[in-house]
Amino acid sequence: MPEIKLAIDAMGGDNGPSIVIDALCQLINEGTPHHFLVVGQHDSVTPLLSQYNLDEHPQVTFVHAEQVVEMDEKPGQALRAKPHSSMSIALELLAKGEADGVVSGGNTGALMAKAYFQLKTLPGVLRPALMAALPNQLGGRSYLLDLGANASCDSETLFQFGVMGSVAAQILEDISSPNVSLLNMGEEEIKGNDVVKNAALRLASSEHVNYTGFVEGNHLFSGKADVIVCDGFVGNIALKSCEGLATLIVDQLKSALMSHWMYRLFFRFLQKRTQKSWDRLKPDHYNGASLIGLRGVVIKSHGSANAKAFGSAIRQAITEAQAQLPERIKDRVESVLLEQH
């Protein structure tokens, strides 16, 4: 596998640059052969690089950025007023070919807007999409897209998301012909709105996608589909609703388990013995949403990620860059466009 050079936006995320540098340090200590361009404000980042003994490390290069996109800044404003932000400079390194991918834990809206503006979509691709991996009951992962890059989509855009998601699942999960489904309010053909019905016809008619019909929300985690397609409005709400429920369940479980010393003791014991099966569900392992359809690898880390989770996002970027996911998507979209003529 080729060595990769990643541009890392060190200023993004709720927890500041320390978790980013910590994540890099862990990866380097584990023996990663890749190179990292750490983009951020000199005064915030260089002391941390010294602290972690990365200031003169051959795999780490610091790149200064004057500006920072705030987490609550409006994307349009960030796009216009922050051309020298760490996010913009990281994307610029990718656009100029000086990096093979970008990882940022910053403002999602700003990252999507800047990435779209600075990198552009691949030839023939209508819109980029935000895609994430979800754990499923079969022990594997299913990919859900779009998670919020597009508030509404026409059926051709949803069709393309199916094509792009299929290429991604092939590469990332090593599945030869991933099952691609559309998220709908029922499984019967007559269910849903016109956009999903037309997208279904379009997906069923293509030889380049293994379309397996509609799935309902309860199948996000069942493993019935390897790729699940919806517009960004629906995907964002579905995923965040699940986050909300998980928080509620964990809160109830914790308060029940912490109410007595014996439960606490047992909980620790149980935790150790069942670590593996729980680890599969932990958000840390699923951190790193891919912004696909662009001319370059861009990974969005969750704003509240810790160092371990940020490390997962970096690994995701390495995998996609090594597999040349954008080029593979470009090839597939070209074949699909040829099929139509």
Added chain:
Amino acid sequence: MPEIKLAIDAMGGDNGPSIVIDALCQLINEGTPHHFLVVGQHDSVTPLLSQYNLDEHPQVTFVHAEQVVEMDEKPGQALRAKPHSSMSIALELLAKGEADGVVSGGNTGALMAKAYFQLKTLPGVLRPALMAALPNQLGGRSYLLDLGANASCDSETLFQFGVMGSVAAQILEDISSPNVSLLNMGEEEIKGNDVVKNAALRLASSEHVNYTGFVEGNHLFSGKADVIVCDGFVGNIALKSCEGLATLIVDQLKSALMSHWMYRLFFRFLQKRTQKSWDRLKPDHYNGASLIGLRGVVIKSHGSANAKAFGSAIRQAITEAQAQLPERIKDRVESVLLEQH
């Protein structure tokens, strides 16, 4: 409180009439003063009524129905071909004023279509909506609508859902001025599609709703809003996604807990001691989605409900019928229509 007469569709649900009759028997044994018109096929239902000693009970009247709507039948077909189904006859009893409400665990699409056709919407109401209560982190309930009665909605329809949900939360939760929110992919005003943006303006301009802005999916269970409004496509997917995640978590928890005799023992002990806090989250307690906006109380019980859960759905119907929820919604919608002129 007045005594209520409910028409119960005994043939709906995956588990057949036995759980329905079992639920009725439990309610009557608990001393409910209400009357039940049990609608179903003679040969399936009367033996069960005898078995539970309800065949000559003064609070129970059997009503024969020749046909049954199957759980997987297409709603349009059920509407045309099954005018003598238990579902239709139960709704007919309500339409004729012989019952104060209907409870059915049958085919959701068919129930929505038949109820809309047989009862009609209240004056001024554009569309009925399916509404359910969700447990929240504050220990209360939030109401989510629409859950699938309408695949797409215009902004005026979403506005009306806010009005109707507000009346329902006032009555069912005894909140004087419920917080009403729109479900969106972000909380800022610029987020989302045109339909939710226009619905937000409409809700903010009315004196008859306490509109508190957009909420994201993670607030479905936070208690931030008492009423959360979305179209049926989004609501259905959000709720079913949560069902899917809950199944995944419970599966993992069970397999972890059942892997050793000591865990199993502890689990039983823990279960007993923490029953109360878990009971709050159990679907049994939240069974009973209300089809609101119609000229009558119609409650949809989950297809897979057990007797206890079906009992919750019956209680929901009794509460709504006693509070005359349809009349209260009619009054509020009238006030809103007057406000516009």
